[in-house]
Amino acid sequence: xxxxxxxxxxxxxxxxxxxxxxxxxxxxxxxxxxxxxxxxxxxxxxxxxxxxxxxxxxxxxxxxxxxxxxxxxxxxxxxxxxxxxxxxxxxxxxxxxxxxxxxxxxxxxxxxxxxxxxxxxxxxxxxxxxxxxxxxxxxxxxxxxxxxxxxxxxxxxxxxxxxxxxxxxxxxxxxx
Amino acid sequence: xxxxxxxxxxxxxxxxxxxxxxxxxxxxxxxxxxxxxxxxxxxxxxxxxxxxxxxxxxxxxxxxxxxxxxxxxxxxxxxxxxxxxxxxxxxxxxxxxxxxxxxxxxxxxxxxxxxxxxxxxxxxxxxxxxxxxxxxxxxxxxxxxxxxxxxxxxxxxxxxxxxxxxxxxxxxxxxxxxxxxxxxxxxxxxxx
Numbered sequence: 001x002x003x004x005x006x007x008x009x010x011x012x013x014x015x016x017x018x019x020x021x022x023x024x025x026x027x028x029x030x031x032x033x034x035x036x037x038x039x040x041x042x043x044x045x046x047x048x049x050x051x052x053x054x055x056x057x058x059x060x061x062x063x064x065x066x067x068x069x070x071x072x073x074x075x076x077x078x079x080x081x082x083x084x085x086x087x088x089x090x091x092x093x094x095x096x097x098x099x100x101x102x103x104x105x106x107x108x109x110x111x112x113x114x115x116x117x118x119x120x121x122x123x124x125x126x127x128x129x130x131x132x133x134x135x136x137x138x139x140x141x142x143x144x145x146x147x148x149x150x151x152x153x154x155x156x157x158x159x160x161x162x163x164x165x166x167x168x169x170x171x172x173x174x175x176x
Numbered sequence: 177x178x179x180x181x182x183x184x185x186x187x188x189x190x191x192x193x194x195x196x197x198x199x200x201x202x203x204x205x206x207x208x209x210x211x212x213x214x215x216x217x218x219x220x221x222x223x224x225x226x227x228x229x230x231x232x233x234x235x236x237x238x239x240x241x242x243x244x245x246x247x248x249x250x251x252x253x254x255x256x257x258x259x260x261x262x263x264x265x266x267x268x269x270x271x272x273x274x275x276x277x278x279x280x281x282x283x284x285x286x287x288x289x290x291x292x293x294x295x296x297x298x299x300x301x302x303x304x305x306x307x308x309x310x311x312x313x314x315x316x317x318x319x320x321x322x323x324x325x326x327x328x329x330x331x332x333x334x335x336x337x338x339x340x341x342x343x344x345x346x347x348x349x350x351x352x353x354x355x356x357x358x359x360x361x362x363x364x365x366x367x368x
């Protein structure tokens with residue numbers, strides 16, 4: 001009896017393991033693909049200010065054509081990352097940090113910025129960060145920082161561009 | 177040697193079945209299925225460390241870089257209010273009222289979650305163009321043929337889906353999305 005059931009047990013055990021391994025690995029793999037796609041236009045640890053979304057140019061699945069996106073694929077292995085941005089007056093904008101597993105580690109929107117510039121440092125556990133700056137600790141070295149700015153009309157992109165382009169991410173030299 | 181091939185083959189079969197099932201579930205599921213409002217569904221833990229493994233994988237494939245619920249709620253619909261799959265050959269009336277959010281929009285995608293090209297470059301409609309008066313009911317037409325007023329082209333003869341984004345949700349939308357009212361989707365005529 002056991003000999004007859006053994007093949008089924010092997011198939012079932014492999015299937016269960018493969019099912020959960022696929023679900024666990026998918027977010028990391030898909031995030032890597034997105035990081036690589038964005039980094040093909042600009043280096044890692046720099047913001048790319050993407051043009052308005054069109055069907056012919058979609059940098060990620062399910063983009064919103066009502067938002068103007070800027071993306072900074074990051075890698076903290078060389079040190080913490082400083083992220084700065086300013087809110088765009090009179091409209092929704094936000095900065096969000098997605099880690100390598102796709103979890104959101106940080107969100108700050110224009111209401112929370114209350115008209116003031118934002119400055120945070122993104123760091124791995126154990127990395128030294130400058131004193132007195134808001135710090136966000138993340139579990140993984142890589143991920144994507146995304147800036148969203150609401151456009152009521154695509155034609156507004158030109159007026160929003162100079163402000164959203166002030167968003168910066170840069171590795172902090174000498175911090176490890 | 178024959179036994180080695182046999183057991184290796186069984187393991188390979190199991191791996192293929194398990195991996196295939198996971199990929200199929202990721203492709204076939206909505207962004208989240210723990211809250212349903214008419215034809216719309218969403219998840220409570222999108223984008224958070226609390227999301228279960230399956231939700232996280234589905235969102236990674238079908239809505240990567242989605243924000244957590246306190247910042248934005250994402251509802252998807254793959255059927256009309258009568259339960260029939262949304263088809264690019266048909267016309268629909270999307271009818272709703274006030275949505276408790278700082279801003280909201282409804283966007284049309286193919287079943288993979290990608291915008292469908294159309295010559296009007298029009299893919300969404302929302303609070304930027306719709307009266308903010310809470311007492312006002314509004315209707316948006318969705319369909320293959322151009323229509324005056326509030327209209328979003330399907331751009332395809334194939335199936336499509338809608339995503340309703342509610343940024344900075346407020347009130348009941350923020351506290352208990354299962355109790356809100358969302359736009360109905362009523363099918364009209366379909367071309368052959």
